[in-house]
Amino acid sequence: MPKINQNYSKLPGSYLFSDIAKRVDRYKSEHPGNSVISLGIGDVTLPIVPAVTAAMHRATDEMGDAATFRGYGPEQGYEFLRETLAQQQYISRGAPISADEIFISDGAKCDTGNFGELFDVDNTAAVCDPVYPVYVDTNAMAGRAGDFMPDGKWNKICYMPCVKENGFIPELPKEHVDLIYLCYPNNPTGVAITAARLKQWVDYALKTGAIILYDAAYEAFITGDLPHSIYEIEGARACAVEFRSFSKTAGFTGLRCAYTVIPRDLKVGGTSLHAMWSRRQTTKFNGVSYVTQCAAQAACLPEGRSQTMDCIRYYLENAKIIKDGLSKAGYEAFGGENGPYIWLKTPASLTSWEFFDKLLNHAEVVGTPGSGFGPHGEGYFRLTGFGSRKNTIEAVERILTRI
Amino acid sequence: MPKINQNYSKLPGSYLFSDIAKRVDRYKSEHPGNSVISLGIGDVTLPIVPAVTAAMHRATDEMGDAATFRGYGPEQGYEFLRETLAQQQYISRGAPISADEIFISDGAKCDTGNFGELFDVDNTAAVCDPVYPVYVDTNAMAGRAGDFMPDGKWNKICYMPCVKENGFIPELPKEHVDLIYLCYPNNPTGVAITAARLKQWVDYALKTGAIILYDAAYEAFITGDLPHSIYEIEGARACAVEFRSFSKTAGFTGLRCAYTVIPRDLKVGGTSLHAMWSRRQTTKFNGVSYVTQCAAQAACLPEGRSQTMDCIRYYLENAKIIKDGLSKAGYEAFGGENGPYIWLKTPASLTSWEFFDKLLNHAEVVGTPGSGFGPHGEGYFRLTGFGSRKNTIEAVERILTRI
Numbered sequence: 001m002p003k004i005n006q007n008y009s010k011l012p013g014s015y016l017f018s019d020i021a022k023r024v025d026r027y028k029s030e031h032p033g034n035s036v037i038s039l040g041i042g043d044v045t046l047p048i049v050p051a052v053t054a055a056m057h058r059a060t061d062e063m064g065d066a067a068t069f070r071g072y073g074p075e076q077g078y079e080f081l082r083e084t085l086a087q088q089q090y091i092s093r094g095a096p097i098s099a100d101e102i103f104i105s106d107g108a109k110c111d112t113g114n115f116g117e118l119f120d121v122d123n124t125a126a127v128c129d130p131v132y133p134v135y136v137d138t139n140a141m142a143g144r145a146g147d148f149m150p151d152g153k154w155n156k157i158c159y160m161p162c163v164k165e166n167g168f169i170p171e172l173p174k175e176h177v178d179l180i181y182l183c184y185p186n187n188p189t190g191v192a193i194t195a196a197r198l199k200q201w202v203d204y205a206l207k208t209g210a211i212i213l214y215d216a217a218y219e220a221f222i223t224g225d226l227p228h229s230i231y232e233i234e235g236a237r238a239c240a241v242e243f244r245s246f247s248k249t250a251g252f253t254g255l256r257c258a259y260t261v262i263p264r265d266l267k268v269g270g271t272s273l274h275a276m277w278s279r280r281q282t283t284k285f286n287g288v289s290y291v292t293q294c295a296a297q298a299a300c301l302p303e304g305r306s307q308t309m310d311c312i313r314y315y316l317e318n319a320k321i322i323k324d325g326l327s328k329a330g331y332e333a334f335g336g337e338n339g340p341y342i343w344l345k346t347p348a349s350l351t352s353w354e355f356f357d358k359l360l361n362h363a364e365v366v367g368t369p370g371s372g373f374g375p376h377g378e379g380y381f382r383l384t385g386f387g388s389r390k391n392t393i394e395a396v397e398r399i400l401t402r403i
Numbered sequence: 404m405p406k407i408n409q410n411y412s413k414l415p416g417s418y419l420f421s422d423i424a425k426r427v428d429r430y431k432s433e434h435p436g437n438s439v440i441s442l443g444i445g446d447v448t449l450p451i452v453p454a455v456t457a458a459m460h461r462a463t464d465e466m467g468d469a470a471t472f473r474g475y476g477p478e479q480g481y482e483f484l485r486e487t488l489a490q491q492q493y494i495s496r497g498a499p500i501s502a503d504e505i506f507i508s509d510g511a512k513c514d515t516g517n518f519g520e521l522f523d524v525d526n527t528a529a530v531c532d533p534v535y536p537v538y539v540d541t542n543a544m545a546g547r548a549g550d551f552m553p554d555g556k557w558n559k560i561c562y563m564p565c566v567k568e569n570g571f572i573p574e575l576p577k578e579h580v581d582l583i584y585l586c587y588p589n590n591p592t593g594v595a596i597t598a599a600r601l602k603q604w605v606d607y608a609l610k611t612g613a614i615i616l617y618d619a620a621y622e623a624f625i626t627g628d629l630p631h632s633i634y635e636i637e638g639a640r641a642c643a644v645e646f647r648s649f650s651k652t653a654g655f656t657g658l659r660c661a662y663t664v665i666p667r668d669l670k671v672g673g674t675s676l677h678a679m680w681s682r683r684q685t686t687k688f689n690g691v692s693y694v695t696q697c698a699a700q701a702a703c704l705p706e707g708r709s710q711t712m713d714c715i716r717y718y719l720e721n722a723k724i725i726k727d728g729l730s731k732a733g734y735e736a737f738g739g740e741n742g743p744y745i746w747l748k749t750p751a752s753l754t755s756w757e758f759f760d761k762l763l764n765h766a767e768v769v770g771t772p773g774s775g776f777g778p779h780g781e782g783y784f785r786l787t788g789f790g791s792r793k794n795t796i797e798a799v800e801r802i803l804t805r806i
């Protein structure tokens with residue numbers, strides 16, 4: 001009989017979104033006919049833009065024609081897409097990344113999760129608190145997190161508090177860490193990082209030998225003069241991997257395309273992470289649909305870029321409506337200017353779940369309790385700009401008049 | 404500084420297909436103008452059928468319309484596709500599998516590779532020899548294979564010889580094994596398994612507590628009265644996981660869709676593998692493109708099924724042309740009747756690579772040396788039915804007249 005991976009049995013249940021759904025369902029069944037508006041949504045809602053669907057139709061026709069059919073593509077992704085990304089996302093911003101350092105994949109969630117395979121179990125991972133749960137859970141599955149403790153933390157993970165007092169940018173760790181997960185613009189806080197602060201992290205990693213796993217899935221939402229890529233920071237090529245996604249950038253949550261950047265000179269004790277990831281992907285992955293890669297390229301080319309940026313501006317305007325409305329009413333609201341998320345301090349020292357219930361029962365508005373993202377998320381609450389304009393305006397109105 | 408996963412450094416280079424390409428390139432540069440025909444190809448060549456491209460166009464239009472746009476889909480796959488598969492691939496063949504036991508993914512390579520994550524490092528995997536290299540390499544990456552020895556084998560893997568003397572169906576292991584990889588119809592030998600022989604494996608697994616990882620990626624090529632699924636065998640629900648793919652079934656190598664079946668009652672020491680895989684996929688995977696899932700469903704519905712089966716018959720007819728032609732000329736040729744591969748015994752005790760060179764230099768035909776698939780592949784050679792009819796006929800003619 002096989003021995004199973006016992007680390008799975010240590011994972012606590014993943015109940016955040018099902019708990020939310022249960023409370024909402026109960027409220028709706030007790031108040032039939034009432035309309036509940038969700039600002040908890042972490043998914044895009046605008047359709048795929050015309051330039052991208054046009055590319056998908058063309059690619060579909062190519063796949064249906066013997067003269068242009070394509071079978072297995074390169075595991076690393078088609079060069080046409082990698083070249084477009086290198087030029088548009090990196091070279092044009094002064095970040096020295098070449099096409100052969102980009103690996104196309106079907107999701108940043110997959111990549112951030114799978115990337116841990118390149119490392120030994122015996123490493124210390126550092127994560128922001130609150131945090132996107134995938135970083136922690138995938139380390140736990142690999143046995144790198146130790147045991148889950150009553151305080152809601154894994155005993156071998158280094159948690160870096162991100163609270164309003166530090167502007168939601170963590171302090172440099174005092175203890176030794178090997179792998180540092182950073183995500184900016186951040187989910188869930190919606191806050192971006194300055195080049196100066198990011199430089200501190202790059203310098204720290206270069207000094208200590210740590211590797212930064214930089215999740216830039218929300219870079220398209222940056223409006224200020226802030227780094228979109230960690231490779232805009234000098235020295236980052238020698239200490240950082242970057243994860244990008246088309247999910248929120250171009251509305252691809254249902255189409256699945258992302259990419260991971262690994263500089264050729266990024267080495268750990270002489271071992272190339274680029275070579276290791278290449279071996280991992282050629283062995284365990286078979287590339288992304290040709291149709292999807294054509295769609296992704298179309299989202300980068302001028303017409304598609306212009307159309308997808310209109311969507312980003314729509315979501316950012318929603319975020320501004322929420323933030324401005326709530327701020328004027330006296331709420332402490334963070335983020336929302338360079339990311340789709342607004343991170344609210346709950347009023348009157350309510351816990352995250354108490355505020356959730358109050359918002360649902362009085363304003364019929366749904367958000368996400370901050371405590372679901374980690375212990376230091378307690379007392380915070382996430383709202384998003386991904387709803388419709390009409391619902392966003394009405395939800396803010398309800399909060400202001402009914403709470 | 405992080406410690407890297409040292410198992411990667413134990414992996415020997417993966418040179419089979421690059422070595423083949425190098426020799427072919429050298430021959431071509433020395434004989435400019437000559438035409439070399441490849442029967443080594445392991446990829447489909449016929450375009451996506453009209454019923455499937457029609458579904459992709461429809462799904463693309465849905466994604467471009469706010470009223471029908473879909474964001475994140477269920478990680479396990481859309482129910483419309485899982486229901487179609489349960490009914491068409493399992494229930495209709497008397498295999499008791501329900502839709503909620505099917506997990507849609509982007510490739511059987513990913514799934515067979517990633518599935519090992521559910522098990523401890525300390526397990527013994529058994530593989531056929533010769534074998535699809537992914538089973539071995541992914542176990543090696545996880546540290547489950549031990550060390551790579553001079554005889555071309557990993558010292559903790561149990562190799563089960565598949566040679567003409569046993570009809571390319573391995574004997575039951577004499578030593579203790581935990582995880583058994585079986586693939587029928589087989590890559591590379593092209594041979595299928597009977598229900599009676601498969602029943603022996605199921606009974607063995609039930610008796611010893613081993614888990615069978617059954618790769619049925621080529622089931623659509625079965626023409627005889629043979630099991631398409633391991634779940635057609637009584638008892639398999641309690642000991643087997645099954646991997647399926649649209650790659651060779653419907654020409655999806657460039658579109659990426661596959662599925663893995665895990666019965667709800669399949670447990671290892673009380674732990675549900677279905678629950679573990681569900682946790683793994685919801686944490687590290689974000690589902691398959693909606694467009695691709697619509698395409699996959701269309702390939703299963705009557706019109707698409709009829710069109711894709713025409714493609715399968717085309718490849719099988721190619722395989723028959725190769726097998727009949729070479730058999731009449733005195734070659735010992737196996738497989739090809741229930742799978743797209745023909746497994747040739749090399750003539751005159753030539754090694755696989757000696758025969759490769761002879762075929763290339765004299766007949767200008769390219770195949771795949773059997774030794775590339777494992778030590779017991781030595782003295783064998785793989786040809787495939789995936790070429791065009793014209794090239795297939797000419798390649799056989801060349802072999803018969805020039806060798």
